[in-house]
Amino acid sequence: MAKSIVIEAKKVSKTFKLQGQEIQVLKDINVSVHSGEYVMFYGASGCGKSTLLNVICGLEPPTEGELIVRGESLYGKSQHDITEYRRSKIGIVFQQFNLLKSLTIQENVALPLAAGGENFKRRMDRAAHLLEMVGLTKFLRRRPPELSGGQQQRVAITRALATNPWIIVCDEPTGNLDSRSADEVMAIIERLNSKSKRTVLMVTHNPEYLHFPNRIVYLKDGQVDKEVTNREVTAEAEKTNEKLDLDLRDLLRDKEEK
Amino acid sequence: MKFYDIIALSWKNLMANKMRSLLTITGISVGIATIVFLVSLGYGLQALSIRKITAISSLTTLDVTPAQDSIEITDSVLKDFAKIDKVEKVSPLLSFAGQVTDADKKTDVVAYVVDKDYLGLQGSKTEFGGLFTKDDQIVLSSGVAKALSLEAQDLVSNKITFTGYTADKDGTLIKNEGEYTVAGIIDDTSSAFAYVPISSNFVTASTAYNSVKVKVTDTNALASVKEAVQSKGFKASSIADTISQVYQIFSIIQIVLASFGIIALFVAAIGMFNTMTIALLERTRDIGIMKAIGVRNSTVRAIFLTESFMISFLGGFCGALSGILFAQFINWVINILAKSVGGQAEKLFYTPMPIVLAIVVFSLVVGVITGFYPAKRASKLNPLEALRYE
Incomplete structure (x- = not known):
């Protein structure tokens, strides 16, 4: 059975200009991500893995090459569409959690829905429901600084799930966490892939996590060094994911989540 | 994002740094308060001046005097x-020297013979009693009471004797005397005068x-009418x-006055610009x-604009309110001071509501302009660069 490719980087290069000097961060990257897959970008600091993730998230247009999302070039779209892609098609989890300190936990989770124009009650209900799933119900009205790092990262994951996206993108999600919190967060992400059938992309430099994904893309000096497949994506996972994708068209109407 | 969500977010941003x-x-x-206060003072003083002027004479009245000695104002004139188009009333005044006698006290006065309409046209008001309605009544100034060593209010309803000295065509002095009841007292302690009804035998x-x-x-x-009167050889003002x-x-x-206020608002606007930039x-x-x-970028811009709109709205509203209240307070203090030295209470401030509205709208405009650049x-910030910002 042919694998369905959801995201494909085609000859992606990225060059930054720093004080007149050109620094090439990504060179001719060709990577495909399949539906339902858990892919890890692994490499040392400065290998360009975060930049690649930013390109995939619609945050950094490549200098050369294309990013194809479901057959369409993402950066060929309008700014408006790219923003909408970030809001509803992917969920981003950052190393620094990146929660808004002026909002409560619940409001933070509901923010992507608010940005989409969802009404107050429905988005707050959904936020509460999602937070319940990660065991943070009693913190709904707290503000981010009152929570531990692990709790904040769980909030951030919940926010990434608010619009029910089909891809979860994590940039060193455990980088600022103690090992116990890190294990919890990794477990949640693993379950998102295995149980909730989300496609997961993760950037890490921690070798302990190499057993989690289906496939590991090793990056070195802005180039793909090698790709290692731990195990194939099961046909069932892919199928479920396709079905999920169909449901996602009516994201905001989909209140219940299995 | 929905409009009220933008408002809610802006409000939370405002509340995030309450002090600032x-x-x-x-x-x-x-x-804003400075502008409202100063403009109110300007309008108040203007209204006060107009009130003082119109107390002397009503707005629809012309004062006519002969332009040269050869012309006289006689009954035929x-x-x-009265025949001139749009003339409602004609009310003459004749002044001469006179004396007022109350019991055994006597004082010299300037006498004005006028008809019943004259005092009304002039806008005269009595401090005690009223204007005359009958031919045997007289209106005196409080200066007369002072000269007679009487309290002004005690003189009302008193029977007094008035003696007038008029001259006929040949210049012969004619002395006339009559009994009058004092109808009212006009507040003017500095001069002694009497208004005598015209139907008496002085004319x-x-x-x-x-x-x-x-x-x-x-x-x-x-x-x-002014033109018509002037064409007959009279002065009319x-x-x-x-x-x-x-x-x-x-x-x-x-x-x-408003310029001073605008300078104050300008300083405030710079402060606001500073706040928004720091924010x-x-x-x-x-x-x-x-x-x-x-x-979306447009939402981020809307959040910032809404925030500066809120600041300027709250500032404008509170400013207008405190400007009005401060004006009232100052007026109250001044009146207390004025009364303590025997002056009259006056309304020094007048705040026209359309002007206040205009000032508040002005503050909103300033606010939005100030918030526009930040x-x-x-909205132009690159998200990645913004995320790296510490």
């Missing part, structure tokens, strides 16, 4: 005046009056001329986060 928001709003308030058909008040039907008729001059002077004073820097990371998770910068 409060200080900025106070800054705007002070600016009065009849002529004859050949009497030349000193002046005459010509009342026209409305202010629009002033010019045409109306209080409307004076008032238009007063308005001119006060419009200059208004501008000067932008402080929230750079938040802006990055919002954009990264899919909040809002634009916020």
Whole structure:
């Protein structure tokens, strides 16, 4: 059975200009991500893995090459569409959690829905429901600084799930966490892939996590060094994911989540 | 994002740094309050001046005097005046020397013989009692009471003797005496005068009056009647001329006062600009986060603009309110001081509501203009750079 490719980087290069000097961060990257897959970008600091993730998230247009999302070039779209892609098609989890300190936990989770124009009650209900799933119900009205790092990262994951996206993108999600919190967060992400059938992309430099994904893309000096497949994506996972994708068209109407 | 969500977010941003928001709003308030206070003072003084002037004479009245000695105001002239189109009333005045005797006390007065309409046309008001309605009544100034060593109010309803000295055509002095009841007292301690009804025996058909008040039907008729009177060889002046001059002077004073207020608002606007710019820097990371998770650039701009709109609205509203209250307070203090030294309480401040509204709208405009640049910068921020900002 042919694998369905959801995201494909085609000859992606990225060059930054720093004080007149050109620094090439990504060179001719060709990577495909399949539906339902858990892919890890692994490499040392400065290998360009975060930049690649930013390109995939619609945050950094490549200098050369294309990013194809479901057959369409993402950066060929309008700014408006790219923003909408970030809001509803992917969920981003950052190393620094990146929660808004002026909002409560619940409001933070509901923010992507608010940005989409969802009404107050429905988005707050959904936020509460999602937070319940990660065991943070009693913190709904707290503000981010009152929570531990692990709790904040769980909030951030919940926010990434608010619009029910089909891809979860994590940039060193455990980088600022103690090992116990890190294990919890990794477990949640693993379950998102295995149980909730989300496609997961993760950037890490921690070798302990190499057993989690289906496939590991090793990056070195802005180039793909090698790709290692731990195990194939099961046909069932892919199928479920396709079905999920169909449901996602009516994201905001989909209140219940299995 | 829905409009009320934008408002809610902006409000949370304001509340996130209460102290700074409060200080900025106070800054705007002070600016607006200063403008409202000064403009109210300008309008108040203008209204006060107009009130004082119109107390002397009503707006639709022309004061007519002979332009040269050879012309006299006689009964036939009065009849002529009355025939002019749009003339409502003609009321002459004759002044001469007189004496008022109350019991055994006697004092010299300037006597004015007028008809019943005259005092009304002039806008005279009595401090005690009323104006005369009968021919055997007289109105005196409080200066007369003073000269007679009496309290003004005690003189009302007293029977007094009035002696008038008029001259006939040949210059022979004619002495006339009569009993009058004091109808009222006009508040003027500085001069002693008496208003005597015209139907008394001081005037004859050949009497030349000193002046005459010509009342026209409305202010629009002033010019045409004035011209008609002037063509007959008389001088005519109306209080409307004076008032238009007063308005001119006060419009200059208004501008000067408002400029001071605008300077205050300008300083406040710079403060607000500063606040919004600092808020932008402080929230750079938040802006990055919002954009990264899919909040549109236009929404970010709207949040910033709404925030500055809120600051300027609260500032404008509180400023207008405190400006009005402060004006009332100052008025109250001044009146207490004035009363303690025997002066009259006056309304020194007048705040026209359309002007207040205009000032508040002005503050909103200033606020939005001030917020425009930071809002634009916020919307242009690159999300990744904003996320890296510490």
